[in-house]
Structures are given as C-alpha cells and as structure tokens.
Amino acid sequence: MKSARRTTAAAVVLATAGTLVSLAAAPAPAAVSCASPVFQRQFYANTSLSGAPKKTDCDSAIDDSWSGAPVTGLPKDNFGVRWTVTRDFGSGGPFALGATGLDGIRVYLDGVRKIDLWKNVSTTVAKTANVTIPSGKHTLRVDYANWTGAAKIKVTYTPRTSADVDKVKPLTPTGTSVTYDKATGTAKLTWAKNKEMDLAGYRVYRRLKGTAFGTKPLTTTTGTSHTDVPTPTGDTYYYEIRAYDKAGNESGGTADQAVTTADRTGPAAPSGLTAHVDLYGMVVVWNAVADAAGYELYEKDPATGSYILIQELAGTSHTYGVPETKATHTYVVRAHDAAGNTSAYSAPVSADGIDRTAPDRPEKLLAVVYGGSVDLHWDAPRDRTDGELTNGAHFTVLRSKGTTLGTDAVKVACEYPDHSTGGGEDYSTFGCQDLDWELDTAYTYGVTLTDGKGNASAVSATVTVTTADRTAPLPVTGLTATPRADGTVLRWNAPVDDDIAYYDGWIGTRRDDGTVRWLDSCFDDGAGDPLAMLCVDIPDGETLVYAVTARDKWGNSLPVTDPSVPTVSSTELDTRAAESIYADNAPLLGSGGWIWTSEDITAFDWRCEGDVCADITTYRISRWDPVTRTYGLLDTEPAVPGTSRYTYLDETQPLGQVSYYRVVGVRTDGTETAAAHPFRIRPDVV
Template sequence: MNRATRASALAATTVLATTGALLTCTSAAGAATATATCTSPVFKRQFYANTTFSGTPKKTDCDSKIDQNWGTGAPATGLPSNYFSVRWTVTRDFGSGGPFSIPVETRDGLRVYLDGTRKVDIWKNVSTTQTKTVNITIPSGTHTLRFDFVNWTGAANVKADYLPRTSATVDTVKPLVPTGTSLTYDSSYQAKFSWTANKEMDLAGYRVYRRLQGTSYGTKPLATTTSTSYTDTTLPKNGAVYYYEVRAYDKAGNESAGTADKSVTTVDRTAPAAPTGIEDSWKPDYSDKVNLSWNGNTEADLAGYNVYRSTTGRPVALTAANRLNGDTPLAYSWYQEPLPQTGDTYYYVITAVDTHGNESAASGTAEFYTRDKTGPVDTAYNAKAVEDERGVTLTWDKSEVNSDDFVGYVVIRYDKPRTESGRTPVLVGEHIQGTSFTEAAPPPGTTHYYSVVAVDDSGNGGTPSVEMPVAVAGNSTPPPPVTGTTATAKENGVALSWDASDDPGLDHYRILRGTLVDGEWVYKPLIDGWTLKPKEFTDTHYLDRMAADGEQFRYSVIAVDQYGNQLTVETGAPVQDVTELDLRPDADAGPAMGDNPVGNLHGDVTGRVAWWLSSDTGANGSKVTGFNVYRWNPSTHVFDKVDTQARGDVAGWDYYDAALPKGTTTYYRVTATLADGTETDARETAIASVD
C-alpha cells in the first residue's frame, strides 16, 4: 500500500515491475500534472477535494492495498481534512471467475462497483467504523472493480479487499484449461512440459498427466506442481510415444479439463529381457558336447541372441573374447558345439539383442564339466635325499617349464623300489610350492624310496623325479639340556623362561613340575586340559598360573625331538627351585574356616565363584536359607562381604566378581545362612587371574 502524505504532488512517471494490465493515471496539484502507470493487480488511486468525485483529481498514484487511516488530517497535500473522496480502481483477468467476498471497514462512506454495478453501499456520515462483507460472483475473464470512499467530517479510515471463496461447498467453478503448452525432449532424454500461468486468484496448482500411446490417462497424476513447467526425469527410454496434458486445480479442489495432447517419441535405450530356460541345459556329469536351448524372447524389435562362454567362473564376462557367435546375433534359440576336454568347467550364458543394438543382461548360467587326464609338465629335476638330525630332507631344482594348472609338489615314500611290484605308497608331503621338504620322523631301521611329483588342480601327477633310496637309521639321542631356565614367583603363579634349543631335530618343549612327597621330589608334566596329555610348548616362556599360597616347586624344561627323545631329571635335565608368593589370608581372619554344607566351591579366571550344597542343613540341623560371599582385602586384612544370596529353588549358585583384579590371586570364602538366623563357618577358594 502507498500512503499519501502532505508532500508535494507526484512529478514523475512511476512503472511497477510486475505483469498484468497497465493503467495510466494523471495527477494534478494546482497547475502541476503527473502520469502514474499502475500494473494490475495494483490499484490506481485518485484523490478528490469534494465528495462527488467531480473535476480533476488533486492527486493520482498507485496503491497495492486499500488500508488507510488518515485520522482527522488531510489525505494528501492540497486536500481538505473533511469533505474529500478517494477512488481505487483495478482491472484484471479473473480467469474462470467464481464466488468472491468483499470485506470492508469504513468511516465514512464506501461504495464498491463491479463493471459499474454497485455491490456494496455504505454511504453516510458516521463517527465509528462500519464493517460489512458482501459475497458476489465474478464472471470469467477481465473485469473492473472500483472502490469509492467519501469522508464528510471527522476522522477518516478505510480498509477493503476482494477475496476468492475457497470452500468446496461454495466454489464449484473449475479453473480454465491452461494455455500455451509446449513440450521438448532434450539430449539427456528428459521431457520438459511447460504452459502459461492461469489467472484464477484461488489457483492451487497444476496436475501433469502422462500416458503411453494407445492407453488412457489414469486418475493419478504423474506430478503436482505450482510451477508452470515440469521436467519428466522418469520417462522410459524404450522408443515408445508418450502423451502429456496438464490440468489446473483450485483451492476448493475443482480441476480443469486437460490441455490438448502433446507427444514425444522416446529414444530406445531399453534392452530386451534376459533369455530364460538355459539353466535347464546343465548336465550334472561330464560332457563331450554342448547342447543349449532357451525360451525365445517376444520383443517386437528382437534381432537375435549372443552366446558367451568362460572357464573363469561366474559371472561370465560379456566380452568380445567370450562371445562365440561373432558380431552377428543368432536367429534361433539353440546352440551346439563340441566341448573341449581340458578338465575345466565351462560356463555358458545367453543375451538378447534388439534392432537398436541394446543388449539384455545375461541369462542364467549353464555349466558343463570336462575331464582332465593330463598331468602338468612341471618336473622336479636333480632330486636328492639325505638323512640328518632333522630327518630325511629332499631337495630338487625348479622346473624349467610350467603348466597353468600346477598347484604344487607331493612327496611319496615307498617301501620298495620301482622295479618291484606290490609296493605301498605313503604320501608324506603335499601342496609344496618350494624346492625342498623334510620328513621329520620316518620309520627307522629300513630303506625308504622317495619320489617328488608335480600335481595339477585335478590331481593329475606329472613325470616323477628320480627315485631316491635312503636307509633311515633314525635317532635315539635326546636333545641336549635346555639352558637359561628361570622360575620367578608372581602374584598369579610362576613365570618360566628358557633359552631356545638349537637341536636340529627339536619338535617341542615339555615342562615338568616337581613337588615334595614324603621328602622326595616327584615330577609330573603340565597337562593339556583338553587332550589330557602333556602340553607341548613351542615358545620359550610360560606362566604356570596358580594360586599364590607359598608352596615350593621345582621346575624342569625339557627339549623333545621328532622321535620323542628327551632327557629326564634323572638323566641330566636341569631343575629350577622356586617358592610361590604367599598371598593367603591371615590365619585368624574371619569368617573362620570350618564345618560348612557348601560343596564343590571353585573359581575361574572370568571371576566366577560357584558352588552347590553337599548338605541341606548346617551342623546344628537348621535348614540352609542362603549364602554370604566374602573377598579377602589384602590392604585391610579383612574379608569384605561382597554378595548375599537367597537359596531359592535352584541346585547351584554362583557369584561374578566384576572387580576381579588382574595378575594376582584373590581369595574368597562362602558361608551358609541358616533358618535359625545363624551363619555357618566358611569354605575357601582362590582365583589366579590373568595379566
């Protein structure tokens, strides 16, 4: 809105940069005149120094909105504060027209005209603002609205508008069909559909519809927009013709009829469907010939089929090197050829090709298997075999020629030479990629005959190496004593370390732990908890994890060779004495140890302490109702109570110590609480935690 002030009259031409009809206005103040050009829907506003709108206006300008409050002052320079009038005029295209409301607030008089016909009439001198809303129907097309305001005496103010009524129960007038449609198809294969904006004031937007040639437009639009164009990025690239139309719709839900069809012929970038049914040509056994057949495609522009073959597995690459039919597609849905007997698996796929050169995805895969009866050309030259402390070691020269399917060498030991029949082969080495191999412990006291053979991925053997006889004496001498053994007491056990043995036949180490029994040292090997056999160590250190309770031990680390030869403590294996750290609770610490119905109390490295009941009652005959768990605190020399549990209806109980310290020994005591309110003596267990 442009509010008139007491400044001098307009002296220049003003152009509002909006679209619509242009109104040329003349303003006069005394002898001065000016021209104002107002662009619809902006109002032309004229000021008169009388109440009859007669004579030449004192001022003419443009106003975007009727909303003035001049109070008791003059509306503009050169005008009186009483007995003046102001006229607003606008001419615009209302599109399809329809129901409108004209709300007004005025002091003093206001009349509203549509194409010269009075629609609102409030025409009297008043002291308070009068309000009124009048509903009218504006026909389609271009019409003129005029608002005449008069102030006789006193304060002056006016506010007015014209608004479309958008209720679906009131507005049943459809928008006009959009005009000015155009359709383009660009190099990115997108269709741009555009049109001229509708003039309806209650326009909500546009609905774009698309249909394939030969079909009808559906009820659901392709897109809804408030713009005057839409770019279709979903248009199929299949060479078909598609039609577009646009419909305008208003806020009441009324939709116009569709525009005249605009069509586009799309580029064909759509490949045929992948052929089906070739999987049924697969054979589960070995084949000498390929017979392929598949279901024929039904595309109207089908040119034929390509056949691809590969031996490198799935998926088959669709390359010219793999294509069997050259550049000309097959015109039929079958294919035959002899199958090369190379021991490979052959994979076949089919594609369909149309007349535009579009090729489908690959079909399913048909597999055919062939036999490989030819060994590799690789040969182990200059093979030799000797026995030493490591066992029997074979060496040979790398083959001068190689097969693609070579996977390695095998070493075979025979009990007789090649010249004798009935010999028994023993495979002693396989998957050998280098040029040497050692059999660590062949049976001693006899002559063995060795051969090295190259093998392909089908298990075919190449030409064997020369035969290598070896009279195996074996070895009965144990490795020398292990040196540098140390045994260090830790809070969670005894840490052992030793020097690595340089014995060529070394296989592993064994650790003996000795304890005093009736004044004599008794040695036993550390046992593997899974196999229940002596543990075999290949490192040179080990933590013998156990509760630190001050016990004395004597350790011996023994080297064991491939034949199992080893020293004993009695035959010279060195020993190392160690006394554990003593982290046991104080002797007088409570709860005291004694009679207790808790059975099988034990702990593990996870911090779990578990037990069950060996008796349902305490020593006094009172029934067990629960348990208390205590943990020894070496800092305070007190057993802290860490858990209390009700007995419940279970057969076993446990406690998880989330605060279990690492790398030390933690002692626990468990007591039972009885129905008579008393607590039994305790049982004790310990956990030597990992570092």
C-alpha cells in the first residue's frame, strides 16, 4: 500500500449533452469511519463490488498499484475496490476529474457517473471529465475492478483555477469578530476558515466611518486572524473580510466589525482661510482638518477688537449677507474633535463687501466634428451658475484658427448658449453649434462666463479639432490575396491619408465580359494587423476577385466599382472532405459556422428528425483528416430519449482551418443512419 499523500480536488462542466447517468446507491459503508477529506476504501472479492467488503480502511489519495492480491482474503485477479468520500466544497465551482489505470474505473459525483473506463485492458487507460460541483457537501465515489494481471489506479479531483474558466466566487467568511485594546490601541480580528479547495487567502479591508471600503485591502493573509493598529483619533473604523480564490474571484464582504479608537489629541489649526464677496454674499472658506468633528467661525468686532462667534459649522465654508460697502470684515476659525478637544485659531483674514469674484470657470469643454458642424458642450455647477445667469451673466464661446486660443480669438455666433441642454444632479450642460468654418482646418475653442458685475471667469480648458473634408482616401496599393485553409488573407499598403478610420474588404466573381460582380464583404475584426484581414470561407477551389477600400472618419470612401480601386484574383484551396456537408432528406442534420477569434473553440451541433431517432442508442463523431483524407473516430455520445438536438465541443479543433465532422446514429441493431456533416471554421485571424 502507498503512503499517505496530499490530495487536491477538481472538475468542470461537461460540454456535451446526454452524458450524466444515474446509478443505484452504493452499499452501506463499513464501520470504519474516515475523517473527510480522507477516502473510505473497501475491498471486494469480486469485480461487481457486491456483498460485504473483505476489508475497510482509510486512504488519503487514490494512487495505488498491486502486482498480486492487495489485501489478505482477496484473489490476485477478479477483485474490486471502492473509494468514497463526502466533503464540503464551499462555493463549489469547476473541477477537473482525472482517472488513469489498468482495467475498470468508474467515477461518480453524487451518484452520477462522470467517467466510465470499465474494460479489461492490458494497457493504461486515462480520461479527464470537466464538471461543475455545486456549493456545499457532495459525495465522490470511485469503483475499480481488476480482472487479470497487474492492478493500477489513480484518480484525482482538482479545482480548475484559470480565470477564464472559474467564475465562481468563494463563500463569504463566517465567524468574524473583533476586539479592541484601548491600552495598546490594537484591534484583533478573527474568522472561521473557508471550505473551498481553490482558496488562495483572505483580504482584510478597513474604512473610516462615513466612507466606503477602498479597492485596495488593508492586508492579505492565508491565516484566519489579523491584528491592526488604527490611528488613535477617536474615530470609528469598520473592518470586513473577503475570501479570494486562485482564479482571482473574490467573495462578498462579511458584516462590518466596528472599532472606536481612543482620542486624546486635539485637531491641528485650520489653514488656508480666505474671505471674498460674490453674488451670494460673504464667502469664508478654509481647509478641512483631519480629526475635526466641527468648526467655530469668529468675526472681529471693530468697536472692541474682540472676536465674536458667528457660527458653529460641520463643514469648511460659510456664506452670509453683508452690506455692499468697503467696510472691512476680519475672521478666524478653529476646529474641535468629537471628544471636545479644540485646535488653535487660524491666521486671520480680511475682506470688504464689494463683489470682485469671477464666476466658476466652465469645465469639460468637448467639441465633436460632424460633416456640417462643430458641436460644443461644456459643464458648469448647477446652483451657482443658475444664480449667475438669473442675475445677468452670459457665456462666450471663443475660437482661433490653429492649435492655440490666441489674442485673435473671435466670438462664435451661438444660438441660446445660456440655456441648459441637460446635465446631472450637481451640474448643468450648455451647448453651442458652430456652423461658420472652413473645410479641413484646425480650430481651437474655449468658453468663459461673465457675471452681471462684469467679472469674467478664466477661459475653460481649450479643445482643438480639425473640421471635416469631402475627399475620399486614395486607393490602397500592393494588394495581395493568399489562400489558406480557413479562407483568404488580404494584405495591402496604406494610402498617405492621415484620417483613415478603417478598411472595407470586398469579394466578387468575374463575369465573362471581364467585369466583376461584387457578392459580399470581408469582416475586419479590428484586431492584429491593421493592413490585413481574413476573408473567412469554406475553401472549395473557387476563383474569386478581391478588393480593399479605405474609409475616413467622415465616412468618405471610394466605391468598390471605381476604376482606380485595385483588384486581385485568387483561387481558394480545396480542403473539402470526401462527403458533402449538405444533405437532403437525411434524419441527421448538422450545423456550421465560425467565431471571430483565434482563442475560442465553439461547439457544433446536430439534430435528429423522424421516427428513426427513437431507435438510436449512440452517436459516433468523426473528424476529417486532410492529410490522410479519411474520417477518424473522435468520440461517441449516448442518445438521450426525447432529445433531438445535441451539442459537441471539439477541444482539439485545429487553428486556422475548416474542421469537417461526420456524425452517424447507431441503431439498436448496430446499423448506422445516414450521416450529418457539421463543420466549424476556427480562423487564425491576422
């Protein structure tokens, strides 16, 4: 017997239909109890695994080989072994179930057979099944039969952890708690261990009360505890734990665990105090102070020279009405924290009651060029701008030729630039349409807001655009067409135009009079070489005509019929299989197609029609080998009663060619139906 070794688990959802077969429940387990995830192993003196087992023990992993009787009381041939384990898979997910060995192997998940290698063989057999295991507890059972000769078996179940396969999040950790030691200022968090087999670790997040958790964790750990030392400011912090797996999937967060730190220090004195008058009155503003729960704003009494409290505030600004005179107002501000600790006073600041404040500068100026206009849009704060416009303010859109907004800038004649065209909750959007410009010319735009007192805002950030033209790009040069097993590759040299958006490919046939009948277009997937495209087709030896035209961002393009557009003829390869992919009145019908990526492999399908379907027990799937020019058996699929449509994923489908398939139904008497001929093109895009 082998020594114990570490075991992993894995499985993936089967891509083919009709492969899950329910079996009768296994015999009642022996008295030996094995702690999960260790297998209970039972030895039988027969290959049907019937009757009472001769021996029951525990096995940490299924990886055995015997040259004789494995245990006392068993023959050296014609014996059976059963392994069973029930374990908690946490959130579950995709697993790879692998089996290899000599003679019969069957693997079940919750009583459903996933692998069936039940044959008396003299050479090693192997199979991998991809399954999805649901969350929670599930039972894995392995049956093994040795008829003659050496006995060998290895079965594994391993999580599939690649990010493109595993999309299942771990379960949210449980049992979270936190304790805080005021003397040391430490917070200790603990939680229970997750059950997922593909778990990579845990992320601890922390946030200040009133804020959201950030995207970056406080720490990452493989353990189930963490000690943190939050800043002792008297603030409340919240912690949550999230589990993450090897594919990068992250669980939801645990319930927030709160810690309120001790507070023994007052805030710093506020800085950046300013005061000015605008449309709404005297505006006093200062910088926020860390650890501040509120602020106290004071104004100097010119008669006594002492400071009088104006307002207690939670924010960092205050606006109130003052007389519109040149009388001086002087202010200071101080902060206090939640524990009542106060800061020192800020440096004083003074201002009179005259409005010399320019409005807010317009933001996010955007210019979009169309064939007949340049449309401009910009944003401004909703409340403040609405008030300014009500009191006589107006927007001015400026424009200069070239790439800078110069002193020669002219005003654009906008229709209703001061009327909002929409916006969000906190801002309004305004617009202007410039209709007076020269073709193919660079212009730079800016916008300002002038209030009713004549105070003009700073010019917005400028934007430079080049207006539209009416000229189609020149013809491409150097056009070539190269036939391949997945279609025809077109390559060309780019014209000198600098505004090309994309290229159009065209396919046609040449008439007897030498003219071309254009039939279809090639689809450019936008990936890879911008001066090449693949015209995907079934290579059947046909001679076709190809052309490529450039299209600019204004939509200008030469028609494919223009005499200056170059064409090239090319004869496709002929990779067709021995049997036609099209069938008339056949009971089995296959599908065909392709997908625009070199990475993915897509399934093909077939369907069965008519009374013959009820008599089919198995489908045989073959694939055409273009080298040997024969069909080779690829796989078999059991027929499922009541099912007319079947799907199959050929994971070994070659890249860059057409794969022709042959599917026949095997009747109960062993005869075959007429074949269906699905095909799939897996293009090697350029």
